[in-house]
Amino acid sequence: MAEPVGAAIVGASGYAARELIQILLRHPGVKVAVATSRQDERLDALHPGLTKRIDLACEPFDADRIAERAGYAFLALPHTASMAIAPSLRERGVKVIDLSADYRLDDAQVYEDWYGHEHTDAEGLNSAVYGLPELFRQKIPSATLIANPGCYTSASILGLAPLVAEGLIERTGIVIDAKSGVSGAGRSPKLNTHFPECNESLSAYSVGRHRHTPEIDQILTTASGGGDPVEVIFTPHLVPMDRGIFATIYAKPLGTAVEHDLIELYRSFYADSPFVRVVTHLPATKDSAYTNFCDITVRVVRGRILILSCLDNLIKGAAGVAVQNLNLMLGAPEATALF
Incomplete structure (x- = not known):
């Protein structure tokens, strides 16, 4: 059996991150290798339901350390925060699945008009694939940046x-x-x-x-x-x-x-x-x-x-579809770990 790929959860303290970790814990091809949070705590302290299921402490975001241990990163961050770190991960060869809205719109001006914030990653905005498999299944496998849709x-x-x-x-x-x-x-x-x-x-x-x-x-x-x-x-x-x-x-x-x-x-x-x-x-x-x-x-x-x-x-509207996207990127059956 092939070695599981490493996955990073960037912004591990929220509800969607908790659901994502729970799904990935039953994924045969993935290991949650890194979790980051501004709260310096163990995952099972942030999410007590994970007690005895995963032994991992949160750490500050560091693109180099993530790239050493993970090939994929899920960004469970507030809007406007993902665009600040996604480029550093992609430069190091880490493929990114962003759960925020930072890469969902294809026009930087429209993003600024609705989110009140200048978009600072034009290259990412241009190359991102909208991660709704039911409509864009053919484009997702080769993507390096997925704009995960919202609920x-x-x-x-x-x-x-x-x-x-x-x-x-x-x-x-x-x-x-x-x-x-x-x-x-x-x-x-x-x-x-x-x-x-x-x-x-x-x-x-x-x-x-x-x-x-x-x-x-x-x-x-x-x-x-x-x-x-x-x-x-x-x-x-x-x-x-x-x-x-x-x-x-x-x-x-x-x-x-x-x-x-x-x-x-x-x-x-x-x-x-x-x-x-x-x-x-x-x-x-x-x-x-x-x-x-x-x-x-x-x-x-x-x-x-x-x-x-x-x-x-939290699942089809966030964490579950993120794993659908990961499965397609890995070449795994789309439903892996989701039934």
């Missing part, structure tokens, strides 16, 4: 891709009404995710200005083969549950929409995608919780197409 974006893009790819809906006026569990806001304490603030409450946020909007527009435009841009109206909501994303999407068909035919279209479109489940029942977040599945169904209501799409924001 809202994955649920939304997977829900809409078959319709835009086949030119079946109007490209503007698409409405995405999406809900997220509180873990989607990260582990760092914030007022709006403080228990007394969010418990037994449902609230919208970033209305009309959420940073995932241009990402969804960009990838759906690409998935449709270019042409007139796809434009969505994306409204996120915070719901008082730990994990999960649920998106209800409304689109206007260009012709007569038949529900059965649309279901068959989705099944055909995702026939080679092991982690998209096209269902006929109404999905719920508990169906996909703690899995790498995205559950999708379609309804036709009063001449409009409704798409219901849900997934686990």
